[in-house]
Amino acid sequence: xxxxxxxxIIFSVLIIAGSMFTSNAxxxxxxxxxxxxxxxxxxxxxxxxxxxxxxxxGKEKTREATIIQKGTxxxxxxxxxxxxxxxxxxxxxxxxxxxxxxxxxxKERRISSSVKNQKFAGTDFSYDDMEAKPNAEKxxxxxxxxxxxxxxxxxxxxxxxxxxxxxxxxxxxxxxxxVSAEFYxxxxxxxxxxxxxxxxxxxxxxxxxxxxxxxxxxxTTKMIMSDVKYDQGLSDEEFTVRKLKQ
Amino acid sequence: xxxxxxxxxxxxxLLISTNITKAQESNLxxxxxxxxxxxxxLESPNDWAWNENRLTLNFDKKITDNSKFYSEIWLxxxxxxxxxxxxxxxxxxxxxxxxxxxxxxxxxxxxxxxEDLDVKIGRQRITWGTADKLNPTDNLNPYDxxxxxxxxxHRGSDAISFDYYFNSEFSLQxxxxxFFQPANMPVGIFANALTPAMELPQGMTLMEFxxxxxxxxxxxxxxxxxxLKFKGFAAGFDFSLSYVWGRDGMPISIYNTFTPxxxxxxxxxxxxxxxxxxxxxxxxxxGSIGGVGVWAEAAAFLPESEVIMTNDLSAMYALPSGSVTxxxxxxxxxxxxxxxxxxxxxxxxxxxxNVQYLHGFINERGRDNLNDYxxxxxxxxxxxxxxxxxxxxxxxxxxxxxxxxxxxxLVYVPEVSYMATDNAEIIxxxxxFDGKGDNIFSGLKDYNMMMFxxxxxx
Numbered sequence: 001x002x003x004x005x006x007x008x009i010i011f012s013v014l015i016i017a018g019s020m021f022t023s024n025a026x027x028x029x030x031x032x033x034x035x036x037x038x039x040x041x042x043x044x045x046x047x048x049x050x051x052x053x054x055x056x057x058g059k060e061k062t063r064e065a066t067i068i069q070k071g072t073x074x075x076x077x078x079x080x081x082x083x084x085x086x087x088x089x090x091x092x093x094x095x096x097x098x099x100x101x102x103x104x105x106x107k108e109r110r111i112s113s114s115v116k117n118q119k120f121a122g123t124d125f126s127y128d129d130m131e132a133k134p135n136a137e138k139x140x141x142x143x144x145x146x147x148x149x150x151x152x153x154x155x156x157x158x159x160x161x162x163x164x165x166x167x168x169x170x171x172x173x174x175x176x177x178x179v180s181a182e183f184y185x186x187x188x189x190x191x192x193x194x195x196x197x198x199x200x201x202x203x204x205x206x207x208x209x210x211x212x213x214x215x216x217x218x219x220t221t222k223m224i225m226s227d228v229k230y231d232q233g234l235s236d237e238e239f240t241v242r243k244l245k246q
Numbered sequence: 247x248x249x250x251x252x253x254x255x256x257x258x259x260l261l262i263s264t265n266i267t268k269a270q271e272s273n274l275x276x277x278x279x280x281x282x283x284x285x286x287x288l289e290s291p292n293d294w295a296w297n298e299n300r301l302t303l304n305f306d307k308k309i310t311d312n313s314k315f316y317s318e319i320w321l322x323x324x325x326x327x328x329x330x331x332x333x334x335x336x337x338x339x340x341x342x343x344x345x346x347x348x349x350x351x352x353x354x355x356x357x358x359x360x361e362d363l364d365v366k367i368g369r370q371r372i373t374w375g376t377a378d379k380l381n382p383t384d385n386l387n388p389y390d391x392x393x394x395x396x397x398x399x400h401r402g403s404d405a406i407s408f409d410y411y412f413n414s415e416f417s418l419q420x421x422x423x424x425f426f427q428p429a430n431m432p433v434g435i436f437a438n439a440l441t442p443a444m445e446l447p448q449g450m451t452l453m454e455f456x457x458x459x460x461x462x463x464x465x466x467x468x469x470x471x472x473x474l475k476f477k478g479f480a481a482g483f484d485f486s487l488s489y490v491w492g493r494d495g496m497p498i499s500i501y502n503t504f505t506p507x508x509x510x511x512x513x514x515x516x517x518x519x520x521x522x523x524x525x526x527x528x529x530x531x532x533g534s535i536g537g538v539g540v541w542a543e544a545a546a547f548l549p550e551s552e553v554i555m556t557n558d559l560s561a562m563y564a565l566p567s568g569s570v571t572x573x574x575x576x577x578x579x580x581x582x583x584x585x586x587x588x589x590x591x592x593x594x595x596x597x598x599x600n601v602q603y604l605h606g607f608i609n610e611r612g613r614d615n616l617n618d619y620x621x622x623x624x625x626x627x628x629x630x631x632x633x634x635x636x637x638x639x640x641x642x643x644x645x646x647x648x649x650x651x652x653x654x655x656l657v658y659v660p661e662v663s664y665m666a667t668d669n670a671e672i673i674x675x676x677x678x679f680d681g682k683g684d685n686i687f688s689g690l691k692d693y694n695m696m697m698f699x700x701x702x703x704x
Binding site for chain 2: 053055061086087095106109111112161239242
């Protein structure tokens with residue numbers, strides 16, 4: 001009888017612990033899905049971005065570009081300044097298919113997917129960071145805590161190829177936009193810090209200013225969005241090599 | 247036929263002018279680049295090997311929503327002044343030689359007649375091939391071989407081309423170039439790099455050489471070049487199949503007249519050169535396998551007819567009648583294949599590696615005359631991408647695998663480049679050549695050089 005009781009207790013504890021874990025995971029999954037809903041709910045987006053690169057001495061360099069994006073996996077990023085980079089454009093398509101267009105060569109070039117861990121155009125964002133793939137597809141979330149206005153999530157990359165071991169993301173409790181993120185390398189050392197300022201444009205929250213700091217190099221990149229327009233009805237034809245070269 | 251052509255031209259002009267009259271005021275974008283490229287030989291007395299100062303001007307204007315104008319102009323000073331008499335001092339073109347070159351100037355119409363058709367008319371580069379700089383399938387425009395170290399450079403051609411898009415993944419490109427334009431050959435110290443050594447019978451010494459080039463007649467059948475390319479995307483890979491009906495842009499000797507000039511074996515040769523017709527079937531692909539970028543490109547060349555060189559030795563034998571000639575086959579009427587395989591990879595620490603294997607260089611033709619080239623480029627950026635080092639860059643060439651020790655070349659071109667400002671790049675590099683045997687780079691082994699370049703974009 002005593003034996004049965006002990007078994008029942010152990011079984012119950014296991015069930016409770018399991019359900020707690022499931023509940024935590026569900027919460028974390030729900031939060032991350034809400035983040036994706038906030039970030040990727042527009043059908044398409046067009047805008048301009050000013051990229052400010054700030055080195056450790058505080059010296060600034062500026063780049064300018066236009067962006068068009070459709071859904072979560074189609075994007076054209078085209079530099080307009082400085083002159084040495086004007087016209088260079090990157091087309092990102094589903095399944096890690098990327099093309100680089102350099103006006104000087106007059107043709108597009110496929111970029112190998114190994115570029116994903118590289119810095120994007122000299123910024124502190126990697127191609128991977130810039131990828132518009134939903135977080136729920138890239139990471140397995142765990143809710144660490146809820147404090148003040150934010151949920152704190154620990155995100156573990158699903159892909160072994162990721163340069164990160166984990167990302168600690170703070171998510172606004174009410175509006176579900178990511179407020180900040182800390183990126184850890186494979187040695188579990190914090191290597192980058194990102195912050196975002198969101199404003200509402202129409203029905204959507206827009207990351208008007210994103211800052212990423214490379215802690216090792218003490219180098220910061222600010223991306224400031226302007227002239228953002230949502231749901232303009234951009235067709236798939238806008239995200240082709242034909243358009244990239246125009 | 248003539249009438250049909252005329253009607254077609256009139257309709258085209260009408261359609262273009264309709265587009266232009268619809269033009270709305272928009273900004274003309276002017277951009278450009280200033281380049282200075284200076285090279286000197288490492289061997290004393292350190293002769294100047296190259297002097298080029300080039301102002302590139304790009305004009306880009308969106309004429310309407312579905313048409314644009316683009317041009318690239320080079321204004322430049324190349325080479326060193328060749329002043330030989332006081333009279334030359336009165337000629338500014340000799341004292342300070344500058345030239346103007348229209349590299350490209352075209353109008354492009356998007357969605358012409360049907361929304362899936364883009365048409366480009368005017369001087370244009372039609373860039374084909376997926377490989378890096380060395381593209382066996384890139385045969386529509388003439389080679390610009392002026393600078394032998396700038397592999398794969400082409401000039402623009404006066405042409406009409408179109409792209410028809412079946413959907414976002416498949417398209418057909420066509421090009422028609424009415425007038426044949428030959429390649430321009432290397433200049434300065436590279437002048438003889440692509441000229442094969444002439445083998446003379448024992449006891450003969452070449453005292454004088456003259457030649458004349460037989461240009462194709464300017465008519466549809468003789469001077470035209472046309473090409474068609476089908477491009478697609480499937481299973482994560484880009485691919486294309488192409489065909490070009492053109493001419494080899496480098497002339498080939500077809501008739502040599504030997505004349506004795508003295509009694510001790512001195513001769514003069516007068517050579518007739520021509521550009522043979524060829525069919526070129528091409529295929530290429532590019533993609534990514536396990537994070538590694540991969541590409542392959544091949545072109546099968548089929549000369550339209552056998553190319554025979556005749557040596558006329560009649561004057562050597564001073565026969566009262568008849569002629570003495572020797573024929574040799576310069577190029578068989580058989581397919582020869584040039585191809586390139588390449589890969590690149592970005593390492594997590596920012597290092598970039600690019601390797602390519604090429605079979606058959608730009609100037610090589612005929613199944614038995616194609617050499618093997620292995621190229622490598624390893625580079626890494628430092629200091630927030632301001633400094634770029636390419637410590638391992640160059641190639642290894644084999645012209646005869648059965649005797650590699652006597653038939654090889656090594657090219658080593660390390661490079662340091664520094665972005666002084668956002669728009670100013672300073673490049674310092676060296677070119678070291680070594681080798682033996684008959685290949686383009688072993689012939690440059692006396693021309694090791696230092697190179698300095700400044701590029702300023704605006």
